[in-house]
């Protein structure tokens with residue numbers, strides 16, 4: 001019978017470390033990748049459309065659309081002006097915008113317009129609330145004559161709601177959309193460390209493409225439709241109770 005020596009114990013620890021590094025880390029890695037693939041897979045074979053709106057601070061604009069069924073992802077950026085390569089501190093005549101990629105078989109451009117009107121005050125001149133300036137103006141950026149017609153009709157409808165003030169919203173043909181710096185993408189979600197952890201601390205590029213992150217960005221700002229806001233609340237409560245801290249889908 002051999003004696004159990006100190007060096008045997010070291011070997012055992014060494015073997016244990018190898019087993020842990022081979023088994024546990026890749027398993028977690030696969031789980032995270034699977035979680036994110038699921039949300040993109042579902043939309044992979046359907047042609048998506050894109051809509052661009054300006055309605056005040058783009059942090060809030062992005063959150064206002066992220067949670068809607070049919071919205072696949074959102075990106076904030078600059079459009080509506082003429083300056084080349086605008087930046088946050090130097091955006092020239094552009095407005096803060098959100099680009100919404102959506103599945104037109106689930107949500108229509110018209111429905112997006114309804115959310116656009118409901119999510120800001122289009123009668124405010126030169127800004128929204130505390131955000132004062134030309135970069136916060138209200139614009140519907142259209143692609144093609146059909147969208148331009150729908151936009152014009154919905155603006156007319158909005159104007160008939162009250163005649164005592166003028167709807168300031170501009171309707172423009174979409175030119176170049178310049179994505180904003182990464183600090184501004186999913187801004188509301190990034191302020192919530194718990195939610196970031198729940199989705200596995202995605203790297204920045206993945207976060208910007210993720211449908212799940214798009215939804216949770218709306219949730220973090222409490223701008224999801226009430227039913228969805230509640231559903232996500234319940235899901236997160238469940239996860240925290242069971243202690244398996246990964247949110248794959250909502």
Ligand SMILES: *[C@@H]1O[C@H](CO)[C@@H](O)[C@H](O)[C@H]1NC(C)=O
Nearest residue numbers: 049050051143144174175177
């Ligand atoms: C505008 O619409 C056309 C046709 O639907 C599409 O191919 C194109 O990608 C759109 N452009 C933008 C900037 O969304």
